[in-house]
Amino acid sequence: MRNPMQGVRVLEVAQFTFVPAAGAVLADWGADVIKVEHAERGDGQRGLVKVLGYDAVSEGSSFAPIMEGPNRGKRSVGLALERPGARRVLDDLIRSSDVFLTNFLPEARAKLRIDLEDVRAVNPDIIYVRGSGFGVRGAEAGKGGYDSTAYWARGGSAAGVTPPAADRMTRMPAGAYGDNVGGMTIAGGIAAALYSRAMTGQPSVVDVSLLGVGAWATQFTVNLALMNGGPLPVRTPPRYGSATNPLVGAYRTADDRWIELSMLQPGRYWGEFCKLAGREDLAADERFDSTAKLMGNAAEAAGIVAGIIAGRTLAEWTEILARGEGQWAAVQNPWDVGQDPALRANGLIAQVVDAEGVDRELVANPVQFDETPVELTRAPQFAEHTDEVLLSLGLTEEQLLALKIDGAVS
Template identity: 80%
Template sequence: MKKAQAGEEIDVEDVRAINPAIIYVRGSGFGARGDEAGKGGYDSTAFWARGGSAAGVTPPGADRMARMPAGAYGDAVGGMTIAGGIAAALYSRATTGEPSVVDVSLVGVGAWATQFTVNLALMNGGPLPVNTPPRHGAATNPLIGAYRTSDGRWIELAMLQPGRYWAEFCKLAGREELSGDERFDSTEKLMAHAAEAAEIVAELVASRPFAEWTEILSRGAGQWAAVQNAWEVGQDPALRANGLIAPVVDADGVNRELVASPVQFDESPVGCLTRAPQFAEHTDEVLRSLGLGDDELLALKIDGAAT
C-alpha cells in the first residue's frame, strides 16, 4: 500500500487503497485540470468575480463593483451542488458497483448560475451589447421590476402576463379606470405603451407605504414579492410555516434559531438542528476511540499534531 509522507497530499489512490468503494469528492476553486488546478479560490473570486455574477449585477459606469449579498454566497451554492453530485454518485455505485470521483469547482458553479447570459454570449460570438433597462418596468411590460414605496422600501413585481394582470392591478391600486384607458385597453396596446404605464405604476406605488402595498397586493392573483432585509427573511411566514427556520441550542446552552436546509423529505421539517462542534472539541474523544492513551495524546499535542 502506498503511504503518504509528511507534507504530501493524500489523494484518491491513498484513500482507495484502504476503501476501494469510496466516493471521492473534490471541491476546488478552478477545477481539477488546467493551469489553475492548484490555484486557491474563494466564493468572492472564483464564483462571484470569475463566474460572471459580479459583472452581471454591477450597472454600466458604476464607480464600484457590486458585492455579494451575503457571506459564503458561492460556497453555499457550491455545497448544495456537491451534495447533488454525491447523491448521483451513490446511486451510480448502487446500480453499477463502481465508485466515482466527483469534482465541483466554484468557477464552474458560478458559470452555471449565470449560464443564461453566458450561453447568449457564446451564441453571439462575443460580449453581449450593453443593455440599460428602463428605470421602471420592462420594455414591454409595466408589471415587472422593482418599485419604490413612499417610505423608501421596495416591491418586486413579476407579472409576466401584463394583459392578464393589468386590470386587476389597476383595481387594487384604486385606479380601475386605467384598464380602460385607450393606451392600455388591450395587451398589444399595453405592451406598446409599457413605458407610460410603468411611470404610472411607479407613481401609484410611490404614493403609499410598504405595509399598505403588501396588504393590497396580497388580495390579487398577480406575482410579486416584498424586498426583505435579513431580519425579515428570518421572520418570513412561508419559511416559518415550512419549518425552514429551526431551533438550535448553542455551546453555551442558549436557544437560538438558524436557517435550515431547503431540502426536506417526506413532507417533514428538520425539527431541531444540532450545533456544529467547537474547534477541536472532540479531538481527545476521537483519538481515544482509536486506542490512544493519555501519554500518547499529550505527546501529539506537544508535537503540534493535535490540539
C-alpha cells in the first residue's frame, strides 16, 4: 500500500468533526497523527449518545461512528493544556511535528498559548493550520460555527435546496455534512503546504473556513448572482423533468423509490429511452419527433415519462436502463450507499477492527494512491496512547507519574 504521508507527524488540538476529519484523512494517507484531548473531558463528541435521533454508540461496545469516522488511525494523548505541567509535553510534541492542526477559537488559543506565534516560537518550521467557522479576519473571526450554520445556512446550500414558499427549511442530508467536506479540503491544503515547504524551505499558515467551503460548494449560483448584480429570480422547477428536457430530473418508481435521470442531450437519448421503455411510438410522436419539439413540449413529455417510470419497480428500471448509454442513478438511502457495488469494488467501504476486536466497516476517504484501497485502523480510545507517546519523547516513568498526579496528563 502506498502511504504518501508516511514520515509526517501531525499534532491535532481539535475536537468535533470539521478539523479532526482532516487529521483522519492524513492518517489514512500514512501520517502519524497525535490527537491531543483534554485530560479529563476528552473530545466533546465522546459524550454524545444520540445524534439526529439515532443511537451514536453500538450497544455493548465502545464503537461510535461519530468518533471513528473523523478519528480513525490516530493516537490519543490526554493533556490538560491549562496546567503548567503539560506545557513541556506540548512543546516536545510541537518540536517533533510537521503540522499543527487546530479549530480552537482565538480566545482559547491565546489562553492556552497555542496561537501561531506560540507554536512557531517552539518550532519555526511547523505548518500551522486553522479551521474556523467564518475565517480569521473580519468582525466574525472570533465567532464559533458549526456546519449547519456556517456551511449549510450561510454558505447557500440551505436556500438552494429549500423550495420556494416552503414552510420549513430543508435540513442537511447527514450529520457533519459540511464538516467532512471541509476536512477533506483542509487535508488538501496541508498536502500543498508540505510540498511547498519541501520545495522552498518555508512553512505555511493554512486557513480554511466552513463558510468558505460552503460558498465554494455553491459557487455556480453564487457566481451567477454576482454576474446578475443581485439575487437570482426565483424559479419554481417543474414537477417532472426540467424546463426543456424530460430526461433530466427525479422520477418515482412503482415501489416508491426514485431514479435520477441526467441525460443532458434530449435529442440524443430520447429515442433510446423510448425503445428501452417499450414506447418506441413516442420517438415518432409529432410532439416529440425532433429535438426542438421535444424541448418545446418538455413538460408534456415529462408527464408521460413519469407515468412510464411509475409502472415498474426500481429493480426493473435498474436492469432496463443499464442497457442504455444515457446517464441515470438510483436515489440511495444510507444503507444503500454502504452496499453500493461501485464503492465496494473500489475499496471505498473499508473494514476496520474496533477496540473489542469486532469487524466493522467505515466509509473510506475518496482519494486513493496507486490504485490501492486504504487500510483503516480504529480510532483511539480516550488518552489511549498517553504513556506510549510521552515515553517516546524522553520522559521517564517517574516524570510521567508526577504529571499524572499533578493532573497535567491522563
